[in-house]
Amino acid sequence: MDIRAATVLPADRRPITLHTADGLELVGELALPESGAPVATLVCLHPLPTAEGMMDSHVLRKASFRLPALADVAVLRFNTRGTTSRHGTSQGTFGDGETERYDVAAAIEFVEFEGLPRPWLLGWSFGTELALKWGCDPEVEGAILLSPPLHRAQDKDLDAWAEFGRPLVALVPEFDDYLRPAEARERFSRVPQAEVVGVDNAKHLWVGEPYVRRVLDEIVGRVAPKAHPLPTEWDGPAERDSGTA
Template identity: 65%
Template sequence: MTDDTMIEIRAGVELPARREEVELRTDDGLRLVGELAQPADRAPVATLVTLHPLPTAGGFMDSHILRKAAARLPALADLAVLRFNTRGTSSPRGTSDGEFGHGVSERADVAAAMRFVAERGLPNPWLVGWSFGTELALKYGLEHGIAGAILLSPPLHRTSEEELARWRSATVPMVALIPEHDDYLKPAEAAQRFEGLPNLTRIDVEGGKHLWVGESQTRRVLDEIVRAVNPSALPLPTEWPAASLAPTQD
């Protein structure tokens, strides 16, 4: 393999970044395990605080879109990516303390993540929720100084109409990606539920499914995240020099 060999960026490819195992501490005394990935040789321009899908249905910090965001976007778009397991959730990184709180006690988990971001001086934090994670973003995001929110496959099961209505007066942007073939909230219903939110950009994704399976759907999601957070990084490369893929050391 020559030094100028390029490889296609697909599942399993982890681009260079500074990767750090972290722990978050909640106000109710729990330890949450996570990882922070930052650009390898420069400061990030913005931060993605990711909120994973439902842990009782297999969601965790390594759910594939979030894992691929952490694997690619520090290098491709100068973004920091914080992933963590909410209370009672396990992944190869470890198990967070506590037990699943049905989206209620997880309020403290979101607060712990945002406090970590502030303490580390990470810039321009955007919440990126997927499925259950969108409920946490909608319920609690406005309690913190976020730059915006991105909702992937929002089911709107646990978010009350009152909580959703708070976003009508919010000044921060919100982007909602609605899969055409979603299992819970399809585009027509999403248009009704999200009506009247002035800072919402709703993106109906033709052919999309709730789990965003496959490289084409992964790229579409990551493209839309970057379009919202750091559009100057578009278009995202689809290849990367193979010679630079040795693990980056802190």
């Protein structure tokens, strides 16, 4: 069976609630390999909620649908404060990337409490700003950034990552609306360990199955290299997600 945009592969999925230090409850989901322990963990930070970004934004949703089965990777998704998806609405109100520091910390603390291995931050657009500004935590192995705009995150945040020393990978679409590969390489040059990967013909929203597959392959190549490259076919049971774009 070909793995298509709407394919949902088997996993142990359960709703979770994250508790922030400033007293909020955030809606989330944890997807684990159906059998055996995960080899790594993705902490997903979604796009801008005021522009319809949420934990169910399609690349993050498809990561949770595929990577537990294909790569033994745990995928944690959640709605930042004030954000709504089909999983529910998190408490609080949008903090323009500032009070969301507590949301990032709550997700990392959850991973630590659950004993999940090798957490990597996976940020997309606004989520990359959260990773860069608030992700330098000793528990974090590294960060993968999809379409980083570098609007809220400033040079001081890049300098903090340089000092942090953990891997930083930026996947930058050729036709991004905010930051394209040449400028991204210049901006990220102040982080010696940063890797900027330009993706030909891609756009900010990564619409289209070929681009989703490229993103998921790049992610797995860093966090679970033994599973790279990801297969495009699946022989076991699967479901179809009616909400997949």
